[in-house]
Amino acid sequence: MRLVQLTVPTGKRETILDTLNDRGIDYVLTDEDSKREYTAVVYFPLPDPAVEPVLDELQDVGVDEDAYTVVVDAETVVSRRFQGLRDEYESDDVESDRISRQELQAEADELTPTFPVYAVMTIISAVVATAGLLLDSPAVVVGSMVIAPLIGPALGASVGTVIDDEEMFVESITFQIIGVVLAIAAAAVFALVVRMTNIVPPNLVLSSVGEIAERLAPDLLSLAIALGAGVAGVVSIATGTSVALVGVMIAAALIPPAGVAGIAIAWGQPTSAIGATVLVLVNLLSVNLAGLLTLWYAGYRPESLFELGETEQRVRKRILGLVVIVLVFAVFLGGITYSTYEVGTFEQDAREEVEDVLAQEQYEDYQLLEFEVVLDNDYPFRNPQRVIVTIGGPPGESAPELLDVIHERVNRHADATVGVEIRYVEVVERG
Structure with a gap:
């Protein structure tokens, strides 16, 4: 009421x-x-x-x-x-649950801070996220999302489009672009300072840090997160409910990947930053696309009927443009997803080959203790580099021919030659 x-x-x-x-x-x-x-x-x-x-x-x-x-x-x-x-x-339709167009416009304005505040809070959230990523601390990363002022600009462009407020649209787009640049730059500078002062080991392998590794090679599930954040953001603002938690979700799609991109740049690995940067861009565009579609579906239109036709045409063009760009990025993410699938399939097949070899009668005294596939660092499309097989056997015994046998069997499932390393561990059993 x-x-x-x-x-x-x-x-x-x-x-x-x-x-x-x-x-x-x-x-x-x-x-x-x-x-x-x-x-x-x-x-x-x-x-x-x-x-x-x-x-x-x-x-x-x-x-x-x-x-x-x-x-x-x-x-x-x-x-x-x-x-x-x-x-x-x-009534029971979606339009009866939403706030008015006038309130929506005011709410979008209120959620967007002044530029100095926006810039400072974005930089702070990026720095905190970078620290949390390097510490491999999910709690710190979540904390960085809470303070990120991204929900206003992220939704303002969609609101400005459907109510024909071009000034709001341009301001929101400008804020979003500057925000992404500031977040990546702040993360890169902070990570470089941390590395040069040896606060973290200078030879730190980024792929060994869980919070970083998962964003160096993102997959299609990341797209679903961004689309969900955009829809949830618009629903929360359009129904007049609290947007604080939804703002955290939108920040989750943008701030940590921006931090990872900055870290990769600071570590002198610009190719490793590709996946994280693409993730930032596709998430940003997906939030805008989802917000625009949801607002139009909810029935928001310009106040003047004379502006409706022009606005509908503008909305269609922007939706089409966003869909095309998101699909291009989705193909890239799909390639990463397929590459990950191939690695998983190779690991399963290679393990089965090793188990089949050790199941042969001449190797009945040996058992598979550990199996590991080591990937290369060619992000975001990583491939198997070598396989480490740890085998347990009787003291003082080994089977040198196993290396050639396993190497040949494992490489049946690889597109390029994969190295094989066998480690023997003496196993002593007492009755």
């Missing part, structure tokens, strides 16, 4: 009151004596779905944007006529 406070311009009192009476809306009217061009202030409660059509109708009869209109939450309204309004406007 909402309580609307509206200043009545000179000469519009009867028109506005007639409009409210025709709608069956209860109101309270007070005289305005501020000596300005307003003669009164009218207060009236509305169900959430009624705010937008009622304000649009009042604007049609002469209440322009120069008049003050304040919409606030109302906890309880006890009125028989108000119940009639609820029956008229509230």
